[in-house]
Amino acid sequence: MIGIGTVGTGALKVLTGHGREVERRLGCKVELKTLCSRTIYSKDLSWLPRPVKLTKNWKDVVSDPEIDIVVELVGELSTARAIAHAAINAGKHFVTASKQLVAEHGMELVERADRAGVNLGIEACVAGGTPILHAIREGLAGEHFSAVYGILNGTTNYILTEMERRGCSYGDALVEAQEKGFAEPDPTFDVEGYDARYKIAILAMLCFGQPVAVESVPAEGITRIERVDFAYAHRLGRTIRLIAAARRRYGRLEIFVRPMMIPRTSQLAAVTGAVNGVLLAGDKAGDTMVTGRGAGGEPTGVAVVSDIVQIARSVVSGGTNATPLGYRHWHPARVVSDAQHEVAAYLRLVVHDKPGILARVSTVLARHRINIDSVLQEPLQPKERMPFVMTLELVKEKYIRSAVEEIARLPFMAQRPLMLPFADLP
Ligand SMILES: NC(=O)c1ccc[n+]([C@@H]2O[C@H](COP(=O)([O-])OP(=O)(O)OC[C@H]3O[C@@H](n4cnc5c(N)ncnc54)[C@H](OP(=O)(O)O)[C@@H]3O)[C@@H](O)[C@H]2O)c1
Structure with missing residues (x-):
């Protein structure tokens, strides 16, 4: 050893x-x-x-x-x-x-x-400590997977679920995670999603028989999530988790790590603290969830x-395990950009409050062919940094991204908008 x-x-x-x-x-x-x-x-x-x-x-x-x-x-x-x-x-x-x-x-x-x-x-x-790779490679070797979703980083899950549970800030939850030994003194590798990126690349190899270049996996971290996002998430029947996902879409592979708004009733929402969970979606066995201690x-x-x-x-x-990565015949992965897909999304804006803001933002969204589903505002927020939320109907993500760029430049914006896609996970 x-x-x-x-x-x-x-x-x-x-x-x-x-x-x-x-x-x-x-x-x-x-x-x-x-x-x-x-x-x-x-x-x-x-x-x-x-x-x-x-x-x-x-x-x-x-x-x-x-x-x-x-x-x-x-x-x-x-x-x-x-x-x-x-x-x-x-x-x-x-x-x-x-x-x-x-x-x-x-x-x-x-x-x-x-x-x-x-x-x-x-x-x-x-x-x-979970047997996820054995489960995919041996236990489910007869299955055809359509997707794998994971909470693969205990540090970020601890931070997010403490923010949710106690209403503390990202900074306070991070310091506490560091004190408890769940986060490194320099937490970048975990909180920016880079650790989960390696793991989802390995899961994609084992689930789909397609080698994935790690640097081709887009990763977005959790550093911009604020406690108010959990308040809005709850009003929408949702919560926020850092989701690493790989799924087949029309013969291509969609793969990413990003914070998402998932239903509070979904199996991954029940994964709290420094725990990992992996949800495998198969076409005959259905959904299989493996959860447990992901580090230590x-x-x-x-x-x-x-x-x-x-x-x-x-x-x-006297034998050998000839397929440690699950496949002997490999297909090249045709990775598709997530910007091409349709998503419904949560958009949090923090503004210096004054009349006409809603109209200006709505005009930008309409120009990018985006329909607003609802507008939410928590009461008693400070006027000089007032957060409010719009939920957006299903539209290609690239349109939302262009609209966000434009909205970010509006003069009354106090900070860059935060966009989180909704994911209707089981
Ligand atoms: N920590 C976790 O919870 C966890 C979970 C899953 C996977 N992993 C993976 O497990 C591996 C080990 O992680 P860890 O957390 O145990 O790291 P660690 O605590 O830093 O331990 C690494 C050990 O490797 C030794 N070492 C480094 N370079 C060496 C060399 N050239 N020759 C001989 N020994 C050398 C170090 O020696 P000295 O102490 O003698 O200096 C140290 O004992 C990593 O690949 C990590 O990604 C870690």
Whole structure:
């Protein structure tokens, strides 16, 4: 095992704590041979049941002929990739928790593993402790998926659901998430949707057999959501979640990460706190929801150990798992821009209040062929920064975007309008 940080320590605790259970399931023991980390000699490993070999150099692990399975939990992409290549080339089965490695180089790893006749374990890369990748790849291998929707980032879900539950500001919820260890000191990777982008790219690969370039996935974060948006959302029977989605549309793939207004009764609305949830829409099994702890040492450690168990089973039976990414024949993804689709939307405007504002905004919307469905205003708002909301009827998103650009330039606007699409998820 290379990389003894949060996940490495969690995986060690699971492997040692559940050793007997694992042995009963396998009919043989998984023996921990070597632990590798840069600061391994200063770590307190006295709680391990028996001494293991320690090293600071990962090359000692991949070159050891007694080792069957290499587990990579270092995080940094180029190191993870170098370890993957060296381990697979040396004929070792390979387990990783790195979403970047799998999203950006998954196909390459599968080809190398195929040639070397070894297995890949990737369950920990998406939604930590949940078995979502096994569910798609094995449990639902007979299904045809039309869409996959996920709440894939615990940090942003914690922030949004605390804003909703307690009516606190985005800034206060973020600070609290940082204090509780749910958010990094620099939260950009999570709050801007970049983390969820890697995960939805992997889910799309497994659901549709189409490789997706991560940078082609549009990502929008949650930093512009304010507490007043939840007040309006509730009046509309909705709530706000950061949704990562991939769906088939007329032979093309639509894929994105963005905050959306979803029904309060939808299954993803029930995913609260630092939890992950994935909703799979299939044409025969219908909707399947998987939810659970998407991060943290021990939950993610369970996913790592589950991969180790699965690989050990195939070692015992002499087979290999030839389809770690779910497909052997791939189709290129024709990714369609979401701007081409029709959406109904929520538009929040904050203005310096004066007569005639509604007429000016309505004129711009009409010019872009957009019908207003309703206008909402919470009472007793400050006149100098007054928020109000328009809900817009179904129209191509590109028209809404052009209208938003124009409205943003109107002289009475106190800040840029916020547009959130409605998503009628089950
Ligand atoms: N944290 C989560 O909840 C979570 C959930 C799902 C997936 N993941 C993924 O799991 C992986 C590990 O994340 P983490 O949170 O456990 O990270 P972490 O706490 O920073 O741990 C990384 C470990 O890797 C070691 N390391 C780094 N470079 C190394 C090198 N060149 N040689 C040997 N060891 C090296 C570090 O060593 P030293 O401590 O000795 O310096 C550290 O122990 C990442 O790919 C992450 O995306 C994390």
